[in-house]
Amino acid sequence: MSLEKTGVLLANLGTPDAPTPAAVKRYLRQFLSDKRVVDTPRILWWPLLRGVILPLRSPRVAKLYNSIWMEGGSPLMVYSRRQEQALAEALPDVPVALGMSYGQPSLESAVKKLLDQNVDRIVVLALYPQYSCSTVAAVWDELSRIFARYRKLPSLNFIRDYADNSAYINALAETARRSFAVHGEPDLLLLSYHGIPQRYANEGDDYPQRCRDTTRELVSALGLPPEKVMMTFQSRFGREPWLTPYTDETLKMLGEKGVKHIQVMCPGFAADCLETLEEIAVQNKEIFMHAGGEKYEYIPALNDEPSHIAMMAELIGRYR
Known part of the structure; x- marks a missing residue:
């Protein structure tokens, strides 16, 4: 020792x-x-x-x-x-x-x-x-x-x-199951990660792959079919292209397509902050509901769980 x-x-x-x-x-x-x-x-x-x-x-x-x-x-x-x-x-x-x-x-x-x-x-x-x-x-x-x-x-x-640590994945899955138990299982679970410019990924940043790794492991832990989960990127800034699909545009599209119940997780945030509590829980909820959605819940970050x-x-x- x-x-x-x-x-x-x-x-x-x-x-x-x-x-x-x-x-x-x-x-x-x-x-x-x-x-x-x-x-x-x-x-x-x-x-x-x-x-x-x-x-x-x-x-x-x-x-x-x-x-x-x-x-x-x-x-x-x-x-x-x-x-x-x-x-x-x-x-x-x-x-x-x-x-x-x-x-x-x-x-x-x-x-x-x-x-x-x-x-x-x-x-x-x-x-x-x-x-x-x-x-x-x-x-x-x-x-x-x-x-x-x-x-x-x-x-x-x-x-x-x-990104794919089993204890981290299990902690995320536990919070999702709690939300499903309270609000019902949604039509779609949206996993929204903070975005980065697409150029950064083109130049070697493996962030998109690490997000995919988390998504893959979380979907497996929850036992959800792939069609019930989507991965998107939020919080873009400036004019150059960022990682897609964009969270806000996706929620608008889903509402217009008739998806009624969505729950959103932000697995890239270890603590709740402006980007989760205001952008996701408020702004993006409004986008989805105005586009025709009926139920929308934000699943909190892991914080001090x-x-x-x-x-x-x-x-x-x-x-x-």
Whole structure:
């Protein structure tokens, strides 16, 4: 058994500090300035970002955040803190720190918190089940920048993703079955993943395949026939083509075709956030219902479900 002291770094995207235009602007400026997220040449992108996108988008996004804000912060922050606490309770001898790629608490503060507790090894669990260059690789990049300033480095174990991990799949299946038990089995289960530009996939990002891996395993675990499940992509931004089919357009099409009852899961989100609680649970529900649908339920993310925390502990246990 190793005598090294291991710490765990939980990483996620981040969130504004408040549902205000100023806070959202600060957050979006940092997020949309990352080349992993938007790789347009800076000389072209920064004037557009700072002069057009941030002034116009920040007030609109702040209103959306305000509609879902919870006591204690944004849903992503509230659930991430709960995950951090629950995982620390599940691993009482292992320091756990939460860090965000953008906003607070930063990844740098999380690293410092762990090193201040004299850890020799850090296991990094980026809470993106399916690898993408725009999410997981952004965590890798930031950690590289952080550790470049240290003389002494800890051992580092970086969990790339867990798209087809059996405990993760079983946790998803459990939440779907609970929803079916309450609302009835839907005509169609829609699995909506966050999108990325199609170009990123063309250039080697295997995110679409990892989404397909999750979908395949989840459909198998639920025992659903393939025709009762669809996989789509949401949250596109900008004008270039993103991964298809698009969630919003698909829901409109399904409503118009006479599909009456849909339930939606977002397996790519480890914690509920603006993209699930507002975009999927509100905006996309309206699209489906206005197109002729009759029943629509959003199945919540795994958040701090015990099965989710147990899955994290199992993953981390492989590196202790």
